[in-house]
Amino acid sequence: MSPKILMNDKEVRQSILKIKQSIIKEKKDLKNLVFIGILTRGVYIAERLINEIKNEKKINIPLGVIDITFYRDDIDSIAKQPLAKETKINFDLTDKEVILVDDVLFTGRSIRAALDEIMDFGRPKRVQLAVLIDRGHRELPIQADYVGKSIITDYKDKVKVKLKEVDNIDSVVLIKE
Amino acid sequence: MQLKNKDLLGLEYLTKDEIELILDTAVPFKKLFTRSIKKVPTLRGKTTVLLFYEPSTRTRISFELAAKRLSADTINIATQTSSVIKGESLIDTGKTLEAMKSDFVVIRHSMSGAAHLLAKTISASVINAGDGTHEHPTQGLLDIFTIKEKKRKIKGLKIVLVGDILHSRVARSNIWGLTKLGAEVVVTGPSTLVPKSFEKMGAKVCYKLDEALKDADVINILRIQLERQQEHLFPSLREYSLLYGMDKEKLRLAKEDVLILHPGPMNRGIEITSNVADGSHSVINEQVTNGVAVRMAVLYLLAGTHSVVR
Numbered sequence A: 001m002s003p004k005i006l007m008n009d010k011e012v013r014q015s016i017l018k019i020k021q022s023i024i025k026e027k028k029d030l031k032n033l034v035f036i037g038i039l040t041r042g043v044y045i046a047e048r049l050i051n052e053i054k055n056e057k058k059i060n061i062p063l064g065v066i067d068i069t070f071y072r073d074d075i076d077s078i079a080k081q082p083l084a085k086e087t088k089i090n091f092d093l094t095d096k097e098v099i100l101v102d103d104v105l106f107t108g109r110s111i112r113a114a115l116d117e118i119m120d121f122g123r124p125k126r127v128q129l130a131v132l133i134d135r136g137h138r139e140l141p142i143q144a145d146y147v148g149k150s151i152i153t154d155y156k157d158k159v160k161v162k163l164k165e166v167d168n169i170d171s172v173v174l175i176k177e
Numbered sequence B: 001m002q003l004k005n006k007d008l009l010g011l012e013y014l015t016k017d018e019i020e021l022i023l024d025t026a027v028p029f030k031k032l033f034t035r036s037i038k039k040v041p042t043l044r045g046k047t048t049v050l051l052f053y054e055p056s057t058r059t060r061i062s063f064e065l066a067a068k069r070l071s072a073d074t075i076n077i078a079t080q081t082s083s084v085i086k087g088e089s090l091i092d093t094g095k096t097l098e099a100m101k102s103d104f105v106v107i108r109h110s111m112s113g114a115a116h117l118l119a120k121t122i123s124a125s126v127i128n129a130g131d132g133t134h135e136h137p138t139q140g141l142l143d144i145f146t147i148k149e150k151k152r153k154i155k156g157l158k159i160v161l162v163g164d165i166l167h168s169r170v171a172r173s174n175i176w177g178l179t180k181l182g183a184e185v186v187v188t189g190p191s192t193l194v195p196k197s198f199e200k201m202g203a204k205v206c207y208k209l210d211e212a213l214k215d216a217d218v219i220n221i222l223r224i225q226l227e228r229q230q231e232h233l234f235p236s237l238r239e240y241s242l243l244y245g246m247d248k249e250k251l252r253l254a255k256e257d258v259l260i261l262h263p264g265p266m267n268r269g270i271e272i273t274s275n276v277a278d279g280s281h282s283v284i285n286e287q288v289t290n291g292v293a294v295r296m297a298v299l300y301l302l303a304g305t306h307s308v309v310r
Helices: A009-026 A041-057 A109-121 B016-032 B058-069 B090-099 B114-121 B137-151 B169-180 B196-201 B209-213 B226-231 B237-244 B284-309
Strands: A004-007 A033-038 A063-066 A097-105 A126-134 A146-150 A158-162 A171-175 B047-052 B073-078 B104-109 B125-131 B158-162 B184-188 B204-206 B218-221 B259-261
Touching: A004 A009, A004 A146, A009 A041, A009 A126, A009 A146, A009 A171, A033 A041, A033 A109, A041 A063, A041 A097, A041 A126, A063 A109, A097 A109, A097 A158, A109 A126, A126 A158, B016 B137, B016 B169, B016 B284, B047 B058, B047 B090, B058 B073, B058 B104, B058 B125, B058 B137, B058 B284, B090 B104, B090 B114, B104 B114, B114 B125, B125 B137, B125 B284, B137 B169, B137 B218, B137 B259, B137 B284, B158 B169, B158 B209, B169 B184, B169 B196, B184 B209, B196 B204, B259 B284
Parallel strands: A033 A063, A033 A097, A097 A126, A126 A146, B047 B073, B047 B104, B104 B125, B158 B184, B158 B218, B184 B204, B218 B259
Antiparallel strands: A004 A171, A158 A171
């Protein structure tokens, strides 16, 4: 079946602005805030959020990058070991308000892995989750605090987020099995 | 991209792409060492057996640390205190370890081919940590990793191996790996220790040290195995040291930014002088650090072959 467009570039932008608004509304103090993006596309979404907040509030928020490969729980079931990239968190997480950012929230297993890795770096005051799209089918008790858009999908569907930084286009598509 | 075989027996049996995959995978593992928690849960619940029939400190500790930083459990079998001394065969020891559901067996043995034999016998991943005079693949990989990290490439480099090439499994693994990645490998030393037959592996054999060292990008100095002296393969340690021992003087023959490698343990004053071993060209300590990262990459990638094989 042909892919169905769930979000075009305008909607992607609006979703990011919506997430930014809720973050600013909720956080009285942005000074303690840090973002951690999950490689690859979570990092670009985190970067955009940081830029949007900077435009409005004139404040620089640190960005960490996380690669969850070594924390995955499916090493036994995947034939091909994913090639890991580098986790870079160049600031102390102690007592920080962390917003973890990913593109798609699905089973929740990537987020579990990311949380474990974050805890190995320090003890943040709080960790929240921001995602561009929530497609349901959680396998763990994990939920997002900030969601760009929620959609209903079949478990077998694929949801693909494309971002200008790597894909030359902003869009979210649904591919039916 | 993944490794084809469940075992790592030698660099002879890996493709260029597989070698590069291991090197690339070692990079993020090395980054872990700068964290305060240097351990990741990747191989939680896996068991690594370290089966050493020959003495070893750095290789064994390096593998043990690699496994532990991946959260795998490790078991050390020192053969002097095990059933081996009662005459248990390698195959029977292997089958026992298999029955205990080991996932990885790291083996060092004085017989060339011991790791192959074990690999054929058991379904666990066998990693050769040195078999006789055959291969020591993870040492070869960590040497290549160290060179690549410093020189940013392997292709086109002139890499000289000095010393007892004949008995060196490190030399063989270096030659297989480096030539596959496009380096020019020159072997040099006394003619009794550097047989012409190494040309068949793709290395250049050169008996004149100054010619060998000219324009060298890397010099990998092999340990003179002191016990070999009784075989009368060279007249005396003193003569060896005068002719082939690496000192500041001989270093000048190579390129200005030459790297000095040594797999350890060093015989200071014989194959290398202290001021070279501790000098600015030396990357000997970094080899040790990189060894852990490379071995983590090997364990991690071999774990990926289990789901296919089993």
